[in-house]
Amino acid sequence: MRIGELSRRTGVPVPTVKYYVREGLLPPGLLTSPNQAAYDETHERRLRLIRALLDVGGLKVAAIREVLAAVDDPGRPVHDVLGQATNSIIKRHGDETDDEAAAAREEVAALIARRAWRVDPGNPAVGALVAALAALGRLGHGGFARVLDDYADAAQAVARADLAYVAGRAAMDDLVESVVIGTVMGDAVxxxxxxxxxxxxxxxxxxxxKAPR
Amino acid sequence: MRIGELSRRTGVPVPTVKYYVREGLLPPGLLTSPNQAAYDETHERRLRLIRALLDVGGLKVAAIREVLAAVDDPGRPVHDVLGQATNSIIKRHGDETDDEAAAAREEVAALIARRAWRVDPGNPAVGALVAALAALGRLGHGGFARVLDDYADAAQAVARADLAYVAGRAAMDDLVESVVIGTVMGDAVxxxxxxxxxxxxxxxxxxxxKAPR
Incomplete structure (x- = not known):
């Protein structure tokens, strides 16, 4: 199909489609003449994925590029790819050194030990959790740590549903894409x-x- | 304190502090001379809140302005303010009209009825949920609806922990700020x-x- 048809099917304006191609998010179409390219269903699908990550997931273009690179990287061990795909999505945090960061780091280490979670201490999600708890501490909400296990219980239940959903998809070739979609859309849901x-x-x-607005 | 001391205490560079004042996120300091302003602990606290919403919560400056307006608006019924504060945070979504959006809208209405949730159908979170499920449908992940109740169970458990946490803070004067902090930071956590x-x-x-990275 031509770019106009691709645009019509996905609701993405033609200049935006061209921008995604320039940014390396969307593979270029097959040139059929010097000024015309043909697109197919893989482009349509990729375009929908980009828009979902952008509009619903709130990811930035750079993060989407990283995520799609993980999606397009074949032949890696499943749980390694799962980790990489989720790592690409999570925000990176610097190493803060104040008291609140130190306290948060201890809390997170204790939580992981208490729940016997098999996670690497270098996992970016550990840093993100530390950063969030440290920020809460600095705002006088150190007491939030008291509900941390309620949150962790809920997170485990959701993670189990996530894995069961992904396992139910069966087809290995779209596994990573499913993980990316499930992770980002799952957050929004x-x-x-x-x-x-x-x-x-x-x-x-x-x-x-009374039902409030 | 002077702006340099405020910057040192919070780790926010002086030009950034000035930018927040210009953008109306941070109240200006008290002028002590034509070129010098004095800041106090309320500025320090507000600055930490802005940084937490930005860095950990990932909110944009415009969203932070809206959220802070809700924080600074006194004398409204508690559950109304709770709603407004969370509404300011959530992304707004347009009314899509394709089959996936229609199916998602039905699913969400059925979910709310099934769980007897007392929410207004016009609540922006309803639109956000519809948008996420519609995007999943367009990506061939309509089956995600099967895990929706697992997600809802977990969300209810977290919401109960949230409300218990806020109720435990008792002080009405920082209730809205607590809700904002808890909502945004809670998402990150x-x-x-x-x-x-x-x-x-x-x-x-x-x-x-083997523990993966």
Missing amino acids: FMALRRLAQVDESARTYGGG | FMALRRLAQVDESARTYGGG
Whole structure:
């Protein structure tokens, strides 16, 4: 199909499609004349993935490029690829050295030990968790650590559902793509559900039965 | 304190502090001479909040401005403020009209009815959830709806922990700020925990006991 048809099918404007090609997110079409390229279903699918990561997942173009590189990298051990794909998505955090960061680091190490989680201490998610707890500490919310295990219980339940979902897809060739989609979209789904559950819980606690906006 | 001391205490560079003042995120200091302003602990605290929302929460400057406006708006009913504060954070989504969006809209309505959640259908989180599920559908992951209740169970558990945490803070004057902090930081905490739990679950399932990176 021509770029105009690709644009029509996906709702992505033609100049934006060209921008993604220039940025290396979308493979170029097959040149059929000096000024015309042909695109196929793989382009359409990749374009939908880019838009989902961008619009729903809130990822930046650079992060999407990294994620897609992991998706396109074949022949690596499954759990290694799973790790890499999720690592590409998570924000990187510097090594802060204040008291709150030190306390957060200890809390996270204790949590991992307590739950016997088989994770590398160098996993970027460890740094992200430390950064979040340290920021909470600096804002006078060190007490948030008290609900950390409630969060971890919920995270484990979601992770089990995630793995079961991915395993149910079976086809190994789209495994990494499934993991990326599931991880990024899953975050968006969970955040939205958490908001709705908070509103419901708050209505029950404070609202006297009236449904709030 | 002078702007240099404020910068030293918070680790935020002086030009960045000035930028936040210009953007209306941080109230200006009290002018002590035509070229010098005095800042106090409220500025320090506000600056830490801005950095946490930016660095850990990943919010954009415009979203932070909205959230802080909610924080600074006194005298509204608690559950209304709770709703407003979380609404300011969530991404807004347009009304898509394709089959996937229609299917997602039905799924979300059924979920809310099934769980008897007291939420307004116009709540932005409903739109965000619909957008995420529609994007999944367009990527061939309509089957994700099968794990939606696992996600909702976990979200409810987290929301209960959130509300209990906020209720435990007691002081009404920082309630909204607590909700904002808890909501944004809680997302970051949960996402990091979900990654770690996924790695652990994946190591147990696929890794034969070796801890992956």
